[in-house]
Every structure is written in C-alpha cells, then in structure tokens.
Amino acid sequence: FGVLDGAAGRPVVFSGDLHAGWSRALVDLDDDRTVAHEFTCPSISGHTFAAAVRRRTLLPRRLLGWIIDRLNPGIDLLELDEHGFLVVDVTPDRLTTTFVFGRGRRVERRLDRDEFDHDDSIATAS
Numbered sequence: 001f002g003v004l005d006g007a008a009g010r011p012v013v014f015s016g017d018l019h020a021g022w023s024r025a026l027v028d029l030d031d032d033r034t035v036a037h038e039f040t041c042p043s044i045s046g047h048t049f050a051a052a053v054r055r056r057t058l059l060p061r062r063l064l065g066w067i068i069d070r071l072n073p074g075i076d077l078l079e080l081d082e083h084g085f086l087v088v089d090v091t092p093d094r095l096t097t098t099f100v101f102g103r104g105r106r107v108e109r110r111l112d113r114d115e116f117d118h119d120d121s122i123a124t125a126s
Contacts, residue, residue: 004036016041020049023109025074039097042084050080
C-alpha cells in the first residue's frame with residue numbers, strides 16, 4: 001500500500017478480469033486506515049468467478065463469498081455469480097460507480113469529496 005498511501009488525496013483503483021464485481025476500501029492492516037478504494041468490474045461474458053472456483057474446488061458459493069470477505073477487509077459489495085459492467089460518474093464533489101448486472105440489478109456506490117480528499121483538492125492524474 002506504500003504507493004497508494006503516498007498519493008495526494010485518496011486514490012481510487014479500477015480493476016477487472018477477475019470475473020467478479022466488488023467494491024472495497026483498501027485498508028492498511030498495520031494501522032487500520034483506509035488508503036484507497038477499489039472498484040472491480042464484473043465480466044461481460046465467460047465463466048463467473050464463483051463458477052470457475054466451484055469447478056476446481058467444489059466450494060459452495062456462500063462459503064466462497066465468506067472466505068473472500070474474510071481475506072479482504074473493507075468489502076462492501078461482493079458479486080461472484082452475475083455478469084455486468086460499471087458506469088462511473090466523476091464530478092468535483094463525488095465519484096459514483098454503478099454496478100449494472102446482467103439481470104438488470106443496479107448497485108450504486110458513492111465516494112463523496114471528504115471520503116477521498118486529504119487536503120482540500122481532489123488529486124487528478126496527468
């Protein structure tokens with residue numbers, strides 16, 4: 001977390017290719033501090049994360065979710081079974097990420113300026 005912790009403001013990480021959707025605070029366990037927020041985009045097609053793991057391990061989906069949740073503190077959304085995509089809206093005061101899943105279910109996560117702003121200016125990439 002050193003690179004993220006040294007960044008201006010609170011970094012936001014977008015990731016994917018896990019075939020699962022999740023939202024989580026990236027927490028430095030040494031001092032229980034949030035250093036960034038991660039949004040992982042679910043896959044549009046292919047096997048979902050849960051299906052791929054079940055084929056190899058025979059773990060039930062609920063147990064798999066429990067294990068992932070325990071190993072990754074800060075998760076506030078974990079979707080292992082559905083396909084989908086992300087819609088991201090960024091304004092000077094808020095970052096809104098909407099998870100849109102294949103069956104039309106939408107889940108929104110918002111980070112307001114005070115949640116990712118350490119110093120009064122939102123960090124921007126150049």
